Amino acid sequence: MKKGSKAAEPDTNGIPSDARRSDARRKYDPEQTKRNILDVATQEFSAMGLTGARVDAIAERTNTTKRMLYYYFGSKEGLYQAVLEKVYGDIRTLEQDLHISELDPVEGMRALVEFTFDYHDRQRDFVRLITIENIHGAKYVEQVKTFKSRNASVIHTIEDLLQRGIAAGQFRSDIDAIDLHLLISSLCFHRIGNRHTFGTAFGRDPSHPRLRARHRAMIVDAVLRFVRKEG
Amino acid sequence: MKKGSKAAEPDTNGIPSDARRSDARRKYDPEQTKRNILDVATQEFSAMGLTGARVDAIAERTNTTKRMLYYYFGSKEGLYQAVLEKVYGDIRTLEQDLHISELDPVEGMRALVEFTFDYHDRQRDFVRLITIENIHGAKYVEQVKTFKSRNASVIHTIEDLLQRGIAAGQFRSDIDAIDLHLLISSLCFHRIGNRHTFGTAFGRDPSHPRLRARHRAMIVDAVLRFVRKEG
Amino acid sequence: MKKGSKAAEPDTNGIPSDARRSDARRKYDPEQTKRNILDVATQEFSAMGLTGARVDAIAERTNTTKRMLYYYFGSKEGLYQAVLEKVYGDIRTLEQDLHISELDPVEGMRALVEFTFDYHDRQRDFVRLITIENIHGAKYVEQVKTFKSRNASVIHTIEDLLQRGIAAGQFRSDIDAIDLHLLISSLCFHRIGNRHTFGTAFGRDPSHPRLRARHRAMIVDAVLRFVRKEG
Amino acid sequence: MKKGSKAAEPDTNGIPSDARRSDARRKYDPEQTKRNILDVATQEFSAMGLTGARVDAIAERTNTTKRMLYYYFGSKEGLYQAVLEKVYGDIRTLEQDLHISELDPVEGMRALVEFTFDYHDRQRDFVRLITIENIHGAKYVEQVKTFKSRNASVIHTIEDLLQRGIAAGQFRSDIDAIDLHLLISSLCFHRIGNRHTFGTAFGRDPSHPRLRARHRAMIVDAVLRFVRKEG
DNA sequence: AATGAATGAGGGTTCATTCAT
DNA sequence: TATGAATGAACCCTCATTCAT
Numbered sequence: 001m002k003k004g005s006k007a008a009e010p011d012t013n014g015i016p017s018d019a020r021r022s023d024a025r026r027k028y029d030p031e032q033t034k035r036n037i038l039d040v041a042t043q044e045f046s047a048m049g050l051t052g053a054r055v056d057a058i059a060e061r062t063n064t065t066k067r068m069l070y071y072y073f074g075s076k077e078g079l080y081q082a083v084l085e086k087v088y089g090d091i092r093t094l095e096q097d098l099h100i101s102e103l104d105p106v107e108g109m110r111a112l113v114e115f116t117f118d119y120h121d122r123q124r125d126f127v128r129l130i131t132i133e134n135i136h137g138a139k140y141v142e143q144v145k146t147f148k149s150r151n152a153s154v155i156h157t158i159e160d161l162l163q164r165g166i167a168a169g170q171f172r173s174d175i176d177a178i179d180l181h182l183l184i185s186s187l188c189f190h191r192i193g194n195r196h197t198f199g200t201a202f203g204r205d206p207s208h209p210r211l212r213a214r215h216r217a218m219i220v221d222a223v224l225r226f227v228r229k230e231g
Numbered sequence: 232m233k234k235g236s237k238a239a240e241p242d243t244n245g246i247p248s249d250a251r252r253s254d255a256r257r258k259y260d261p262e263q264t265k266r267n268i269l270d271v272a273t274q275e276f277s278a279m280g281l282t283g284a285r286v287d288a289i290a291e292r293t294n295t296t297k298r299m300l301y302y303y304f305g306s307k308e309g310l311y312q313a314v315l316e317k318v319y320g321d322i323r324t325l326e327q328d329l330h331i332s333e334l335d336p337v338e339g340m341r342a343l344v345e346f347t348f349d350y351h352d353r354q355r356d357f358v359r360l361i362t363i364e365n366i367h368g369a370k371y372v373e374q375v376k377t378f379k380s381r382n383a384s385v386i387h388t389i390e391d392l393l394q395r396g397i398a399a400g401q402f403r404s405d406i407d408a409i410d411l412h413l414l415i416s417s418l419c420f421h422r423i424g425n426r427h428t429f430g431t432a433f434g435r436d437p438s439h440p441r442l443r444a445r446h447r448a449m450i451v452d453a454v455l456r457f458v459r460k461e462g
Numbered sequence: 463m464k465k466g467s468k469a470a471e472p473d474t475n476g477i478p479s480d481a482r483r484s485d486a487r488r489k490y491d492p493e494q495t496k497r498n499i500l501d502v503a504t505q506e507f508s509a510m511g512l513t514g515a516r517v518d519a520i521a522e523r524t525n526t527t528k529r530m531l532y533y534y535f536g537s538k539e540g541l542y543q544a545v546l547e548k549v550y551g552d553i554r555t556l557e558q559d560l561h562i563s564e565l566d567p568v569e570g571m572r573a574l575v576e577f578t579f580d581y582h583d584r585q586r587d588f589v590r591l592i593t594i595e596n597i598h599g600a601k602y603v604e605q606v607k608t609f610k611s612r613n614a615s616v617i618h619t620i621e622d623l624l625q626r627g628i629a630a631g632q633f634r635s636d637i638d639a640i641d642l643h644l645l646i647s648s649l650c651f652h653r654i655g656n657r658h659t660f661g662t663a664f665g666r667d668p669s670h671p672r673l674r675a676r677h678r679a680m681i682v683d684a685v686l687r688f689v690r691k692e693g
Numbered sequence: 694m695k696k697g698s699k700a701a702e703p704d705t706n707g708i709p710s711d712a713r714r715s716d717a718r719r720k721y722d723p724e725q726t727k728r729n730i731l732d733v734a735t736q737e738f739s740a741m742g743l744t745g746a747r748v749d750a751i752a753e754r755t756n757t758t759k760r761m762l763y764y765y766f767g768s769k770e771g772l773y774q775a776v777l778e779k780v781y782g783d784i785r786t787l788e789q790d791l792h793i794s795e796l797d798p799v800e801g802m803r804a805l806v807e808f809t810f811d812y813h814d815r816q817r818d819f820v821r822l823i824t825i826e827n828i829h830g831a832k833y834v835e836q837v838k839t840f841k842s843r844n845a846s847v848i849h850t851i852e853d854l855l856q857r858g859i860a861a862g863q864f865r866s867d868i869d870a871i872d873l874h875l876l877i878s879s880l881c882f883h884r885i886g887n888r889h890t891f892g893t894a895f896g897r898d899p900s901h902p903r904l905r906a907r908h909r910a911m912i913v914d915a916v917l918r919f920v921r922k923e924g
Numbered sequence: 925a926a927t928g929a930a931t932g933a934g935g936g937t938t939c940a941t942t943c944a945t
Numbered sequence: 946t947a948t949g950a951a952t953g954a955a956c957c958c959t960c961a962t963t964c965a966t
Contacts, residue, residue, distance in 0.1 A: 748956075768958080
């Protein structure tokens with residue numbers, strides 16, 4: 001308010017901006033503010049759905065105010081989309097670390113299924129957001145750039161596995177890669193995504209840690225039985 | 232009231248007045264009013280979710296007014312629950328018609344899987360409502376009386392199949408009935424419930440009629456390979 | 463519905479209508495229905511006020527349906543007015559039974575105050591309805607025929623008492639009858655009408671039976687001290 | 694904003710800008726907005742009762758919109774309670790200014806009664822709101838913090854007066870302070886609170902200014918006669 | 925960069941009342 | 946005489962969003 005207030009700002013003399021970024025005590029840190037909003041929004045959207053989520057509820061649990069939310073993300077939908085982007089950005093590289101192409105087809109398939117299983121088992125926000133997206137006809141995820149490319153890479157991995165497995169006489173030759181991915185996804189997704197209704201129906205939460213190992217083995221088993229060449 | 236007035240009415244050619252009671256032209260027909268509201272509500276809730284659905288939108292597409300909706304169902308949530316109940320009531324008896332217990336275990340298993348597949352493939356509202364319920368932690372379906380009992384009957388069917396299959400030397404003996412149901416459900420549910428994100432990811436709608444036969448065969452195949460006793 | 467249904471009605475052959483009236487088992491008894499509605503309505507209006515009362519709430523606790531309420535009383539306001547009328551009709555004759563004019567002025571005054579006290583102490587519905595009327599500017603009680611005439615009679619009683627008391631040298635001669643009635647009413651009304659706020663303020667319910675005798679004596683005392691000629 | 698614009702404004706002759714902060718022309722002034730809402734709400738609640746009052750009606754007569762009402766007071770009931778609080782806050786200090794403890798007991802009692810009379814005579818909103826509260830069982834005033842404490846102070850004042858009056862041989866020794874307060878309140882409250890029904894009954898509005906002096910004297914007289922030790 | 929105050933459109937719900945039987 | 950079904954207007958409240966500072 002006073003003139004000369006600019007001079008009164010926390011002095012940044014000479015320190016490179018990169019270093020300042022990581023200073024947690026800085027008063028105004030746009031990146032941190034954005035991250036904070038995104039984290040809270042992820043929880044809220046994941047818990048309540050797109051329509052069920054409340055902008056006020058998100059703002060309240062944030063370190064900043066509602067206005068900032070609009071300042072950075074434009075609208076509720078914009079924020080939702082940013083959440084989707086963030087969640088997808090988080091996965092990006094994980095799969096490549098498995099080096100599946102270096103494994104024997106059967107072992108590679110097992111590794112892929114186990115990875116997929118573990119991923120769904122741990123990333124519940126991701127699972128919920130996918131569910132929510134489907135209620136909205138995948139309208140928003142469609143605009144997430146990394147979405148399609150990332151999924152394409154899974155198909156490549158599977159295609160490679162199938163090809164090598166067939167060549168080695170281990171796998172059947174009549175399996176479509178996308179169909180197989182659908183099959184694997186189904187088995188890994190459902191037990192998390194629909195765990196509440198399933199739990200209510202059978203008095204058994206399918207996502208409970210106690211069942212994890214058994215389900216993991218079951219799904220790996222089912223997939224391997226499905227792809228393996230008989231006799 | 233007058234005799235002559237009958238002739239002026241839209242023709243009812245020969246249909247006895249008893250049958251016409253359920254006629255759309257009757258002004259005071261609570262059963263029809265309720266059914267009409269329920270039908271419209273099923274669409275709206277299924278399309279928009281519980282929070283996303285608009286009571287006004289439902290009322291508008293109804294033959295009556297918004298007030299009647301509250302007259303019969305008390306609240307938006309009450310109506311949602313009634314929808315859940317109706318959708319569940321619709322399935323109840325269908326399964327018993329299969330007479331699975333009279334079939335050979337392998338054929339019985341095939342019949343069960345095919346039935347489950349077809350059911351999910353056709354009853355998209357049902358699938359969507361289950362998805363929506365999971366976003367709300369299955370809070371509402373918990374209060375639907377028929378829900379648990381109906382689900383229990385599926386498990387009995389599977390248990391019977393497994394037992395007979397084991398006895399006949401056809402099935403493995405280490406399979407849990409509920410786990411198997413989860414596996415079958417996963418495969419049938421996912422391709423419908425998550426078809427939008429799947430379609431966006433791979434440019435292929437997994438619920439498209441053109442893929443139905445292939446997926447149906449695939450799933451039956453996967454389940455049978457899973458339960459069958461190996462060589 | 464069938465023709466000849468009239469003959470099927472509970473037969474009333476020859477019994478005079480007066481006798482039939484009092485038959486509690488009669489199916490349709492307008493007088494009893496009306497009384498039933500009025501009784502329930504008195505409770506509801508007295509408990510909730512005119513705006514706070516709910517027509518549905520009244521109808522629910524009645525032996526008949528909401529429609530009858532409109533059939534007999536026309537509207538919510540009509541019913542409210544009928545309640546007012548009933549409550550006033552109930553008092554009508556009570557006061558005359560005291561034969562105050564036959565008593566010595568001091569004893570007569572005591573009797574009048576005690577009667578007024580007891581009446582307010584017992585007829586809480588009456589007190590509440592008066593309170594409610596004042597919130598509505600006495601709009602409805604204005605149309606109750608017995609209201610003004612009944613109140614006029616109290617003034618006559620007081621005037622008579624004052625005159626006789628002055629003549630006997632017992633009472634002051636400078637007291638206005640209406641003012642005195644206001645004074646007496648104030649003392650008897652307030653402890654019932656405002657008992658809730660008073661109770662909250664002082665932790666003591668002024669209408670509690672335990673205090674009744676003391677308050678009764680106090681008020682009689684206060685009034686007599688007020689009217690008595692000094693020295 | 695321009696210098697010249699000031700001259701065009703309705704004159705603010707010489708009042709320093711600090712004082713003008715509460716000026717009606719400021720657009721962002723939460724305190725004024727709140728006060729404005731409270732003032733209008735006081736009228737509406739007092740005139741219509743809690744249930745009878747309309748949020749829309751309040752908002753309409755306000756400088757702001759209905760939304761702000763909820764922004765500041767949360768709900769209709771919250772606003773009602775705030776009104777109660779405000780009305781009570783207004784009285785709080787008034788009584789202490791009388792310095793009753795410095796007066797001779799008889800004069801002190803007279804001052805107290807006159808103050809009570811004048812207060813009820815002037816603060817009709819207060820009287821109405823107390824009436825309304827009693828219809829709701831004092832549910833809301835119970836939560837007004839200042840309510841009990843303030844009332845306690847009146848009792849202390851009366852106790853002090855009684856004690857000193859007894860010591861001076863002027864007052865009777867058998868009077869309970871709370872009972873006396875009830876007596877005084879009754880006399881001051883009733884003529885305002887029930888003036889409509891009283892007016893209808895006797896064709897005389899007891900709260901009319903023309904009667905004020907007479908009633909004031911009557912009530913003081915009645916109270917003094919009641920407390921005075923008899924010859 | 926950041927904020928409390930303000931907003932209009934629409935949300936679910938309830939009211940007293942009337943219609944058709 | 947009596948009734949369940951139906952109604953439209955209005956009620957209280959909440960939403961995502963923007964303004965002025």
